[in-house]
Amino acid sequence: MDLHIIGQQAVNGLILGSIYGLIAVGYTMVYGIIGMINFAHGEIYMVSAYLTAIFLALLTAFGLQSLPVVLFLTLLLTMAFTALYGWTVERLAYRPLRGSTRLAPWISAIGISLVLQNYVRISQGARNQGIPVLLEGKFRLQAAAGTVQITHVQVVIVLVALASMAVLTWIMHHTSLGRCCRATQQDRRMAELLGVDSGRIIATVFALGAAMAGVAGVLVTLNYGSFDFYIGFVTGIKAFTAAVLGGIGSLPGAMLGGVVLGLAESLFSGFVNTDYKDVFAFAILVLVLIWRPSGLLGRPEVEKV
Amino acid sequence: MTPLLTVEGLTMRFGGIAALERVGFTVSAGSITALIGPNGAGKTTVFNCLTGFYQATAGAITLQGPTGSLDLVAILGQPLRGSDFLDPVTLARRLFYKMFGGSHRVTRAGVARTFQNVRLFKEMTVMENLLVAQHLRVERNLLAGLLGTPGYRRAEQAAVARGLDWLQILGLRDAANRLAGELPYGDQRRLEIARALCTGPRLLCLDEPAAGLNPRETEALSDLILRLRTQHGLTILLIEHDMSLVMRVSDHVVVLDHGEVIARGTPQAVRQDPRVLTAYLGMEEEGGP
Amino acid sequence: MTGRDGFLDAARWGLLALLVFGPITGLVLDGYQVVVHWQQPVWLAALVFGGRLLLNGLLATGPGQRLARRLARGRAGGSVLVVAGGRGHGRIWILILLALLSLALPFALSKYWINVATLALIYVLLGLGLNIVVGLAGLLDLGFVAFYAVGAYGYALGHQYLDLGFWQAIPFCAFLAACFGAVLGFPVLRMHGDYLAIVTLGFGEIIRLILNNWVEFTGGPNGVRVPHPSLFGLDFARRAKEGGATFHGYFDLPYSADHRVIFIYLVLLLMVMAMVHVVVRLRRMPIGRAWEALREDEIACRSLGINHVGIKLSAFAMGATVGGVGGVFFAASQGFVSPASFTFFESALILAVVVLGGLGSTVGVIIAALVLTILPEVLREFADYRILVFGLAMVLMMVWRPRGLLGLRRQAYGVDP
Known part of the structure; x- marks a missing residue:
């Protein structure tokens, strides 16, 4: 086993992991605040990949030349619109179900997933879509017997992922919105009695989570260049795996889980078998849930009798 | 009187917080025993340990059965210990309970319960x-x-x-x-008791059966509890805040505070106990101002 | 709400719709360019605006308010009815009539429609199986397709490697699927409900990916051919195999490919009827009661001495068994299986059958399965929108009538001494 291959797979894994982590944030925040797994979250990410390509093309058509400006505007627009999608989904498919049976939000979420997938398929066509290569160039690092390549896009991915995580953490810990979120998470009834509009807070959490998935969508599209209407499902489950692995409900856990899963998957496909990398990821999900459902950073739940 | 249930050194910790600290008491066969104490004293935690919903951190809960005594902690399935591997019988029992144990076995042993917030x-x-x-x-x-x-x-x-x-x-x-x-x-509360009785228990654990009942219903409930003991030969353990009910029906009272037993005895004795008064009324040890 | 407020509210929704639909429906990617289709989002937004305006207007009137109250009551779940025991004679006659009608059906239909009916019956079977797990026991299984795949591949590969015929495949695959269900269920059923859903989902995907990637054993994405079933050794082929006899030869009929299709339909129909009987009985048996009790309150169940893991496992294994049998029939009627038939969408579709039928209702599941499979065939020109409409129906159902379109009925017990 060569060191430079390990290094290369580790770099790829880190990139993949940052993406998973960004999407996992949405699962973890929503789970933290209303204890529900937002199954449609993966599809929001899928929508964001389309939005990325659309806004890139649109901004280019308007004659914007400077690449950083175009990318930054695309990122902002995509985040705004995916947040809108997240908000709308919560408003239409989840909010009316508060206080309903435990199965109801799940079924509604599966319904929304089918709707989003097919809405995009019908509007945008079933074929693969893509964007041109925007950032070329790579760094080469000398490792023992070969080189490890790090493309500029990959550097951008890590930087943007870190920056958006930092902003999100800051929001959660240093703004009144974040305080209300954490209060609602601890005890919704009490927070409401203290004047927190919990409905608005929950919707905001959905929107924030969706915006993070939007960031992931932009970054993935920059890195891989192509996507279709079906990418949300598998990536969604893997991001959920990351959230569980890190400890669902915990923000740093989501990022950590994402990186661990990304590395594991990347090393597995590098050294064991590429065909079974998804099987490996799902197997991790199943095993973690069986043996350590509280994940790496989560606290174990005490059953209420 | 022979003890039906013996609780010794029962300790329960959640994370670092001790909810119960070496709780010990006995319930005699055919008696009505009340478990009382201020809110948060750990009464329901005792119940949950007794009926197998919580795995006690330490201690023993022994139920005398017709065929011998049964450890209600072990049948929940405990983690394996190193010493088990030296003794195949213990190991086999532990493995069996780990695979197939659980709270349902406690009920099968003859303990039935109701819940504070009715669960129908x-x-x-x-x-x-x-x-x-x-x-x-x-x-x-x-x-x-x-x-x-x-x-x-x-x-x-x-x-x-x-x-x-x-x-x-x-x-x-x-x-x-x-x-x-x-x-x-009120009917839901009684239905829950009927449902517990249908399991054919020897020990019936009632978690705040009078909560939310009006005085007349409470009166009827205390008659019912007495009748269950005299006519149906049941042993009853109850958690209750309504002191008039406790004084009326119980033979034996155990008082919990901050996870420890601070007094036990007949209702009259417990009522006089200064420590109980302190716990309930928050009086200073030296007396009021 | 006054008229002005209603209008403003509708306008807000219309604006939101314009924003949400704008980029995806209005700006269509074409290579690296976008083509503007401004009419689509505008129409959609107008639709939302109009719909909301109409709704607000309706809610302002007396009958509208009454309707809203009725819907709200349906959502609160007060739709369970206790009915006295003892079926009327009328109902028995209706059942017999329905049975005869469905037995006679294939002789009046073309081959295409018999195939549609067969597929519909497969969904009825799968729906009944999943209904045990989701509707009765309240366990959300998002990987039901795994057991369906086990059944289908069990038959296909069982024939290839063990030379199993159709009739041996049914018990074999039922058993195999039950084993898969038990092996998955035992560690998984201790965990809390939401995790169960995700784990079953993961399991379903794992099975599909293995079928797809283990090319040497399963044939990979190319799939496996499945032999046609036979009746007491009589083949439904045009020419008999070495030393065998054909169905049409034995009965001296002219050869027709329809015979095989009709045969599968009839066997499946009998299977479905038996299944309906079993499910109806199960609901009144101790195991069925325990399933429902578990759905209502797991902790109370444990306090009554019920081994919750064992009961869940039995529901899970029972559902898996039915799924496996459904898979055998699917393989037999298609003559070919490939991993593409066992995607998550299939699980979602079966779940849709159970949900739209009203979780727990047997009649509802049957009707929903028939409607969901036959309706798309009738409305061919809307095929593109089929899944979209399923999804919408699932959401709307949860919002308005989470307990199903038909109310649930419970049988009363004879109380008088």
Whole structure:
């Protein structure tokens, strides 16, 4: 086993992991605040990949030349619109179900997933879509017997992922919105009695989570260049795996889980078998849930009798 | 009097917080024992340990059965210890309980309970609630049920009859075919007791049975509890805040505060105990100002 | 709400719709360019605006308010009815009539429609199986397709490697699927409900990916051919195999490919009827009561001495068995299986059958399965929108009538001495 291959797979894994982590944030925040797994979250990410390509093309058509400006505007627009999608989904498919049976939000979420997938398929066509290569160039690092390549896009991915995580953490810990979120998470009834509009807070959490998935969508599209209407499902489950692995409900856990899963998957496909990398990821999900459902950073739940 | 249930050194920790610290008491066969204490004293935690919902951190809970005593902590399934591997019998027992143990075994041993916040099968009828409680006594063979064999039908009829008997005793007979969730609150509480009784327990644990009842209903409840002991030979352990009920029905009172037993004895003795007064009224040890 | 408020509210929704639909429906990617289709989002937004305006207007009137109250009551779940035991004679006659009608059906239909009916019956079977797990026991299984795949591949590969015929495959695959269900269920059923859903989902995907990637054993994405079933050794082929006889030869009929299709339909129909009977009985048996009790309150169940893991496992294994049998029939009627038939969408579709039928209702599941499979065939020109409409129906159902379109019925017990 060569060191430079390990290094290369580790770099790829880190990139993949940052993406998973960004999407996992949405699962973890929503789970933290209303204890529900937002199954449609993966599809929001899928929508964001389309939005990325659309806004890139649109901004280019308007004659914007400077690449950083175009990318930054695309990122902002995509985040705004995916947040809108997240908000709308919560408003239409989840909010009316508060206080309903435990199965109801799940079924509604599966319904929304089918709707989003097919809405995009019908509007945008079933074929693969893509964007041109925007950032070329790579760094080469000398490792023992070969080189490890790090493309500029990959550097951008890590930087943007870190920056958006930092902003999100800051929001959660240093703004009144974040305080209300954490209060609602601890005890919704009490927070409401203290004047927190919990409905608005929950919707905001959905929107924030969706915006993070939007960031992931932009970054993935920059890195891989192509996507279709079906990418949300598998990536969604893997991001959920990351959230569980890190400890669902915990923000740093989501990022950590994402990186661990990304590395594991990347090393597995590098050294064991590429065909079974998804099987490996799902197997991790199943095993973690069986043996350590509280994940790496989560606290174990005490059953209420 | 022979003890039916013995609790020794029961300790329960959640994370670092000790909810129970070396709690010990006994429940004599045929007695009515009350477990009282201020809010947060750990009464329900004791119940949850007794009925197998929590795995106690340390201590022993022993139930005297007709065939010998049974450790209610071990049958929940404990983690394996190094020393087990030296003793195949212990190992086998531990492995068995780890795989197949759980709170349901406690009920099978003869302990039934109700819950503080009534837990009924709301969308099932009253009779169905009682039939579920008799799950272990009816014919569960799939084929017998699918074919409707005479044995199966007899067992079902017997179960319905037993359910009706308890409904009669608790005054709910007319409600047999109503949905449990539709009953008024007081009836729901009694139905929960009837359901616990249908499991055929020797020890009945009632968690705040009078909560939310009006004085007349509470009065009827205390009559019922006394009747269950005298006419049906049950041993009863109850958690209760309503002191008039506790004083009226119980033979023995155990007082918990901050997870420790601070007093036990007859209701009269406990009532006089200065430590109990302190715990309840928050008085200074030296006396009031 | 006054008229002005209603209008403003509708306008807000219309604006939101314009924003949400704008980029995806209005700006269509074409290579690296976008083509503007401004009419689509505008129409959609107008639709939302109009719909909301109409709704607000309706809610302002007396009948509208009454309707809203009725819907709200349906949502609160007060739709369970206790009915006295003893079926009327009328109902028995209706059942017999329905049975005869469905037995006679294939002789009046073309081969295409018999195939549609067969597929519909497969969904009825799968729906009944999943209904045990989701509707009765309240366990959300998002990987039901795994057991369906086990059944289908069990038959296909069982024939290839063990030389199993159709009739041996049914019990074999039922058993195999039950084993898969038990092996998955035992560690998984201790965990709390939401995790169960995700784990079953993961399991379903794992099975599909293995079928797809283990090319040497399963044939990979190319799939496996499945032999046609036979009746007491009589083949439904045009020419008999070495030393065998054909169905049409034995009965001296002219050869027709329809015979095989009709045969599968009839066997499946009998299977479905048996299944309906079993499910109806199970609901009144101790195991069925325990399933429902578990759905209502797991902790109370445990306090009654019920081994919750064992009961869940039995529901899970029972559902898996039915799924496996459904898979055998699917393989037999298609003559070919490939991993593409066992995607998550299939699980979602079966779940849709159970949900739209009203979780727990047997009649509802049957009707929903028939409607969901036959309706798309009738409305061919809307095929593109089929899944979209399923999804919408699932959401709307949860919002308005989470307990199903038909109310649930519970049987009363004879109380008088």
